[in-house]
Amino acid sequence: SVVWNSQERREEDRFRLASVYLKHAKLIEASDNNNPELTTLYASAEEQLFLLCKGSTVPVEYLYTYGDFLIDRGSVVEANEYAGKLESLYPKHFLTMNLVSRLKYLAGDISRAKGYILNWKSESLNGLNNEDAPEVRSDILLKAGEALFNIKCPREAEELLRQAFDLDDRRGLDYVRTVARSEDVFAREKAIRDRKSTRLNSSH
Numbered sequence: 001s002v003v004w005n006s007q008e009r010r011e012e013d014r015f016r017l018a019s020v021y022l023k024h025a026k027l028i029e030a031s032d033n034n035n036p037e038l039t040t041l042y043a044s045a046e047e048q049l050f051l052l053c054k055g056s057t058v059p060v061e062y063l064y065t066y067g068d069f070l071i072d073r074g075s076v077v078e079a080n081e082y083a084g085k086l087e088s089l090y091p092k093h094f095l096t097m098n099l100v101s102r103l104k105y106l107a108g109d110i111s112r113a114k115g116y117i118l119n120w121k122s123e124s125l126n127g128l129n130n131e132d133a134p135e136v137r138s139d140i141l142l143k144a145g146e147a148l149f150n151i152k153c154p155r156e157a158e159e160l161l162r163q164a165f166d167l168d169d170r171r172g173l174d175y176v177r178t179v180a181r182s183e184d185v186f187a188r189e190k191a192i193r194d195r196k197s198t199r200l201n202s203s204h
Contacts, residue, residue: 014048015062021045022069045069053082060086064095071099076106092123094143098150105151114156117147121160138168 025041049066052058063086070079083103086096097120104113121144128136145160 011052011059011062014052015065018045018048018052018065021048042073046073053085057089058085060090060093060095063089064099067099071102071106076103079103092120092127094120094124094140094147097143098147101147101151110151110153113151114148114153117144117151120144134167135170138164141167 021041021044025038025045028035028038028041046069049062049069052062053066063082067079067082067086070076070082079099080103083096083100086093086099090096097117101113101116104110104116121140124140124144125137128140141160141164145157145164148154148157148160
């Protein structure tokens with residue numbers, strides 16, 4: 001349960017509390033984006049996230065969540081500050097790659113955003129050992145593919161998602177869900193066919 005007394009609130013409770021505020025705000029916003037309660041909920045969430053992220057060593061998920069929040073609220077300059085902190089503390093983490101690439105894309109530099117993702121993918125794959133399971137390689141490809149999709153590079157994203165699917169067919173649902181958001185009709189239909197084919201083969 002969440003501890004509501006501010007004097008006793010631990011970091012985990014702050015993060016959960018911020019998540020509660022954000023989830024509630026998103027639910028309200030979906031039906032009424034002019035609701036005055038939104039201002040209070042977003043301000044309360046930001047207060048908790050700011051307090052969580054002001055230390056010298058902050059968990060990666062806290063920094064990412066605050067950076068993501070700031071992007072959603074249109075505070076890109078501030079989001080870049082926390083992206084820099086992520087790069088300093090967690091240079092190889094996929095959440096760092098995700099946030100930094102989105103910010104490069106928002107700055108209008110799609111080429112650098114794409115290069116940042118592909119460089120993360122290459123370095124992550126090169127860091128694997130031969131004994132690492134295919135699922136680990138698949139997970140890297142999946143994360144890079146989803147990041148590419150987020151910066152509007154659907155063809156490159158589809159290629160990596162397909163590779164992830166080939167390595168681990170359990171990624172099929174992730175593959176279809178992501179590619180289904182693409183404007184590329186051929187890619188969408190192909191993903192669905194691949195998923196159906198795998199399900200049929202696994203049932204025999």
